[in-house]
Amino acid sequence: MKEELQAIESEALAAVEEAEDSQALQEMKVKYLGKKGSLTTVLRGMGKLSKEERPVIGELANNVRASITEALEAKTEKLEREALDKKLETETIDVTLPGNPVHVGGRHLLTSIMEEIEDLFIGMGYEVKEGPEVETDYYNFEKLNLPKNHPARDMQDTFFITNELLLRTQTSPVQARTMEAYQGNRPIKMICPGKVYRRDTDDATHSHQFRQIEGLVVDKNITLSDLKGTLDVFAKKMFGKDRKIRLRPSFFPFTEPSVEMDVSCKVCNGEGCSVCKQTGWIEILGGGMVHPRVLEMSGYDSTIYSGFAFGMGQERIAMLKYGVNDIRHFYTNDVRFLSQYHQA
Amino acid sequence: MLVSYNWLRNYVNLDNVTPEELAEKITRSGIEVEGIEYLAPKSENIVVGYVKSCEKHPDADKLNLCQVDVGEESLQIICGAPNVGAGQKVAVAKPGAKLPNGMKIKKVKLRGVESNGMICSLQELGLDEKYIPADVAEGIFVFPEDAEVGEPVQELLNLDDAILDLDVLANRPDALSMLGVAYEVAAILDQPIELPDENLTVDESIEAKDYIDVKIDSIENNPYYGAFIIRDVEIKPAPLWMRNYLMASGIRPINNVVDITNFVLLEYGQPLHAFDYDQFGSKQVVIRQGKENETMVTLDDQERQLNENNLVITNGKEPVALAGVMGGADSEVTDGTTNLLLEAAYFDSASVRHTVKQTGLRSESSTRFEKGVDPNRVKRAGIRACSLLQKYANGKVAGSVVEVDALDKSEKSVTVTTAKINQRLGMGLDEKDVTSVLSRLQFEFSKNGEEIIVQVPTRRLDISIFEDILEEVIRIYGYDHLPYTIPQGWVQAGGLTDIQLLQREIKNYLSSAGLMETLTYSLTNEKDATRFLTPDIEEKPAYPVGLAMPMSEEHSHLRLSLIPEMLRVLQHNVARTQTDLAYYEIGKVFVSREEKVVNQPIENLHVAGALTGLWHNHPWQQEKKPVDFYVAKGIVEGLFAHLELDVTFVQTKMEDMHPGRCAVIKLNGKGIGYVGQVHPLTAKDFDVKETYVFEIDLESVFAVHQLAPSFTDIPRYPSVTRDIAFILDNDVPAGDVQAVIMEIGVPLVKEVSIFDVYQGEHMEEGKKSVAYRLLYQDPSRTLKDDEVDASYQEIIEKVNNQFGSYVRS
Structure with a gap:
């Protein structure tokens, strides 16, 4: 019997090796291991064996079965893998063809700039205040130390709606409204971004509508040095940590003293070039210490409280930061312009 | 404001500061210098020459052959200008000279005759055409007789000047005058200031009150009016230096009288007006508000419609000038003028602004009145003009001035302390840092303990409170000395709403x-x-x-x-x-x-x-x-x-x-x-x-909207889906059915979506099939088939009832 079992094993292994498809393997499984298969047939003769022979032959038979089963499984796996490889080969595509384009939207460059400035000041503990774009003469001018007939009103050509209503020429009325709302009895740290309007003919550097962002801090013992330090933080964040600032005296009716802030030119590093008109400096924004009359008009006692304020045009910041050469680009909304700056 | 560097040197020593350095210092101290312009590049080879002889060119009718003495030598020059003549002193560009327009002067032959240089016009020397006086606009420029032969023309014609363009903001009208700029520069450079000569020798035989009387009906708009009388003036060109300064300041010279009033306007910042006394029309100046339907013709030959908001100068009968804005055509100074009525007055800024807005006329005068003039300089400017008229127009100045004076000329005082200045600046200045700035600005002050009481000169209209003095101190002391700090103390959480x-x-x-x-x-x-x-x-x-x-x-x-x-x-x-x-x-x-x-x-x-x-x-x-x-x-x-x-x-x-x-x-x-x-x-x-x-x-x-959504647990039990297709009338909105399904299915139905819409073949006319997928779920347990079936049947029944639909089989 032993010889018979060994003969079955070697015949089966050889046949499995020869098999070419899974159907042939299935047939072999039946032929050798099935109920009527050759191995089973041989094992039926076990009863005629002696007690001593039986366990020996039994173990051999099990080994033979395991060996054939293993060979069948291995061969099945091999054939399946071969079939899969063949199929995948036929699925080959041209990977150099373009992929499906993804629609990318994004924020307007001015929104990105505005949010960047907002976040910078929020980080320093400022709240963000907003106000109406159609303002009263009172909040846009009078509350800011610009009484009717004041010569400095000519500095800003205004779109009037009625004698008392106008399109705000600056975001400063939001400061006046906030001071009034706080009734002179608590400190203030705020910025106010928003649209403003002036009677300017639209050209490369002027726009009848533009955006400002202003800041106001009121507390006991606010100093001009506090303004300088704050603006320095701003300038370094917006224009680079190597930038320097300088203050120059200026005039605004709502601040005294008033200053302009220049930032050292990024292009020439302060050496002088065409961008900074050979001065090494670029004018960025205006500011100053809040005029005592402005504080008093909104209920702040100017002998106890002092404050600083500053304001800038967002377009100017964006133009300087990104080298945009025409303010009209912001309002024409040419997709080829907008898509240069999506930072959604 | 265009500021001539050379003119400014008359008041402040600028020996140690170049125009560029000066511009930078002025800008850093408060008035932005927007640009510097040089009239002409330096050239040593353009000198004063004396035309010894002038004959016709032998071969050209329009050319002249001149022998010109230029000091060390005599040059033969061919000149085409019609006004060239022997005995003139002219500007000669010698061979080797380069003109501002780039032209290089060489020895040349013109029609066979040698020419060794060029006699120049003011245009060729680099002056802007629009400022060149009419009398010298055509042809070559002829110097006054006292010009020295061989002397470079650069200085004589002020061509070596640098013009600083100051952007003067509304708060600093004092800087709309050379004197104001001089005070500013003197403070910046810590230099003394030299004031102009106001010495006047009057002719005691002429009494102004015999010639004129002044009456003001509108004293609040015109608190001061001074009328000077100057007799026997000789109308001629103003001296070369004055013409040079005017041209450098962007004003075209006209004649000595007009030029002197313009010169003093620029020098003192005080507008003046000279009337031809003999054309004035009366012996009385009456200043009053205009009347409705009143008209006058201004210097620019425009008829102006007046009203009661316009302040006018009249001769008692009719308006002769729009006060502070523009004079009238009838009393204009002309070549035939011999006697002058010179007005030095203070007009209220709001009143002038009103007239400017109404007429659209903006002049050097009105700009200054609108922004405010120094009350203490009004009369002095008149005296300065009289002194110049005496010198350069041979005028006889009457022994007194006829004036109406209700003008407040008092100085304000502002009290500050060094401690308060430091508190607001965030600095640690010494008292002498503060007082030294005040001295440099020529502000007088006295001390009372810690207090510094500052007398503010009336030229500085912008200074009236503590903060104004604070600004003076820091701008002259220097903003660069301010430290960098961040507000201390009170803190709030910043953020968006x-x-x-x-x-x-x-x-x-x-x-x-x-x-x-x-x-x-x-x-x-x-x-x-x-x-x-x-x-x-x-x-x-x-x-x-x-x-x-x-x-x-x-x-x-x-x-x-x-x-x-x-x-x-x-x-x-x-x-x-x-x-x-x-x-x-x-x-x-x-x-x-x-x-x-x-x-x-x-x-x-x-x-x-x-x-x-x-x-x-x-x-x-x-x-x-x-x-x-x-x-x-x-x-x-x-x-x-x-x-x-x-x-x-x-x-x-x-x-x-x-x-x-x-x-x-x-x-x-x-x-x-x-x-x-x-x-x-x-x-x-x-x-x-x-x-x-x-x-x-x-x-x-x-x-x-609620910004913060609340947490919903993620379902742990399986969901069950059921599909239904309803045959609906075409005009039944699919969304309405969807909403009704949701309504009926609550609470077990969590979602209803539409996954198929069909119209057309195999569909009854006017009908459509809409297929809905329902998602059943209970967050607390696994659903049983029969409860889902019951809900499903209920939905079908109710939808069919409401919409007249049936289920597609």
């Missing part, structure tokens, strides 16, 4: 959805201002807000919708072959409840979108998906899903929108916006193709 955060979130969503943000103008034209209004948003009427005086029709009214300007953006891009566009914008619209606007309008924040062209385009795969209604609606649905708000869409009709493809968006039953296709005719109007838009009132969203 919920509404501001929500706006950023909406921008995040729309940007992620593939839309690009635009920024358009709030001002649009009148017609577009009232287009694209959301239906039934509110029952009250909405009027647009118009500007009183728009700059153009395109930007005359504030918008009630963002869409028209966005369509214009689409049009701009489409015209530039950018055809596939998806835009959004967040901005305010302005709603007035009054037809005639009196009160501030309501400002509502809107979000809007505009889409056209292809939404997807995968060209080589032949997959193109144009934008359609459902693309636009999907963006809106996604937005509200993102905001966790339930909205419904109801078919609607709207002007400017496709009658069959427009839905009003409802939140809690109230219309808050719309989505749909722009009417093809409107699209044509805006020159765009098939376009879909949406617009939502964000104020309505802010009113109900």
Whole structure:
């Protein structure tokens, strides 16, 4: 019997090796291991064996079965893998063809700039205040130390709606409204971004509508040095940590003293070039210490409280930061312009 | 204000400061110098020459052959100028000289005769044509006789001057005068100042009051008027140096009298006016308000209509000048003038501003009165002019001035302490740092303990309070010395409000959805201002807000919708072959409840979108998906899903929108916006193709939105789905059925979606099949088949009852 079992094993292994498809393997499984298969047939003769022979032959038979089963499984796996490889080969595509384009939207460059400035000041503990774009003469001018007939009103050509209503020429009325709302009895740290309007003919550097962002801090013992330090933080964040600032005296009716802030030119590093008109400096924004009359008009006692304020045009910041050469680009909304700056 | 560096040297020592350095220092101290202009580049080879002889060129009628003594040598020069003649002193460019226009002078032969240089006109020497006086505009320039032969012309003609262009802001009218700038520069450089000569030898035999009387009817607008009488003036050109300074300051010289009044105006910042006394028309100056229907002809030969708001100078009968603005034509100084009435007056700035605004006339005089002049310099300027008229017009100045004087000339005093200055600056200055600045500014002061009491000179109209002195101290001491600090003490948590955060979130969503943000103008034209209004948003009427005086029709009214300007953006891009566009914008619209606007309008924040062209385009795969209604609606649905708000869409009709493809968006039953296709005719109007838009009132969203969503546990038990296809009448909105299914299915039905819509073949006429998928779920247990079946049957029954539908088998 032993010889018979060994003969079955070697015949089966050889046949499995020869098999070419899974159907042939299935047939072999039946032929050798099935109920009527050759191995089973041989094992039926076990009863005629002696007690001593039986366990020996039994173990051999099990080994033979395991060996054939293993060979069948291995061969099945091999054939399946071969079939899969063949199929995948036929699925080959041209990977150099373009992929499906993804629609990318994004924020307007001015929104990105505005949010960047907002976040910078929020980080320093400022709240963000907003106000109406159609303002009263009172909040846009009078509350800011610009009484009717004041010569400095000519500095800003205004779109009037009625004698008392106008399109705000600056975001400063939001400061006046906030001071009034706080009734002179608590400190203030705020910025106010928003649209403003002036009677300017639209050209490369002027726009009848533009955006400002202003800041106001009121507390006991606010100093001009506090303004300088704050603006320095701003300038370094917006224009680079190597930038320097300088203050120059200026005039605004709502601040005294008033200053302009220049930032050292990024292009020439302060050496002088065409961008900074050979001065090494670029004018960025205006500011100053809040005029005592402005504080008093909104209920702040100017002998106890002092404050600083500053304001800038967002377009100017964006133009300087990104080298945009025409303010009209912001309002024409040419997709080829907008898509240069999506930072959604 | 154009400031001549050479002129300024008459008052302050500038030996150790170049024009560039000076400009930088002035800018850093408070008045921005916008530019420096040099009249002409330096040239040693242009000198004064004496024309010894002048004969006709032998071969050319229009050329002259001149022998010119230029000091060390004599040059033969051919000159074509008609006004050249023997005995003249002229500007000679010698061979080797280079003229400002780039021309190089060489020895040449003209028609066979040698010419060794060129006799020059002022234009050729580099002076701006528009400032060159009429009497020397044609031909070569002839020097006065005292010019020294061989001397370089640069200095004589002030061509070596540097002109500083000062941007003087409204607070510093004192810097609209050479003296004011001199005080400023003296303070900056810590130098003394030399004041002009006001010495005057009067002719005691002439009594001004015999010639003129002054009467002011409007003393509040004209608190000072001084009338000087100068007899027997000789009208001729002003001295060369004065003409040079005027030209450098951008004023064209006319004659000695006019030039002297202009010179003093620039020097003192005090406008003066010289009348021809003999043409004045009376012996009395009466200053009063104008009358209705009164007219006068000003110097520019324009007839001016006057009213009671105009202050006028009259001769007692009729106006002879618009006070502080412009003189009249009748009493103008001419070549025939011999006697002068010189006016030195103080006119109120508001009054002058009114006349300027009304007439549109703005002059060197009116600019200074509008901004304010120094009350203590009015009369002195008159005296200075008289002194110059005596010297350069041989005038005899009357022994006294006739004046009416109610002018407050007192100085203000402001008290400061060093401690208070330091407290506001955040610095540690010594008292002497403060007082030294005051001394440099020539402000007098006294001390009382810690207090410094500053006497503010009347030339500095901008200084009246502590903060003004503070500014003087720090601007002269130097802003660079300020330390960098951050406000100490009070702290608040900075941040955005919920509404501001929500706006950023909406921008995040729309940007992620593939839309690009635009920024358009709030001002649009009148017609577009009232287009694209959301239906039934509110029952009250909405009027647009118009500007009183728009700059153009395109930007005359504030918008009630963002869409028209966005369509214009689409049009701009489409015209530039950018055809596939998806835009959004967040901005305010302005709603007035009054037809005639009196009160501030309501400002509502809107979000809007505009889409056209292809939404997807995968060209080589032949997959193109144009934008359609459902693309636009999907963006809106996604937005509200993102905001966790339930909205419904109801078919609607709207002007400017496709009658069959427009839905009003409802939140809690109230219309808050719309989505749909722009009417093809409107699209044509805006020159765009098939376009879909949406617009939502964000104020309505802010009113109900909760920023922080609460936590819902993720379901642990399996869900069950069931599908039903209903055969519905065509006009039954699929969404209505969906809503009813949801309503009936509550609480087990969690979602109802539509997965198939069919119309056409094998379908009864006028019917459609809509297939719904229902998702059943209970968060606390596994559902049993029979309870789902029961709900399913109930839904079928009730839908069929309500909509007359049946289930497709």
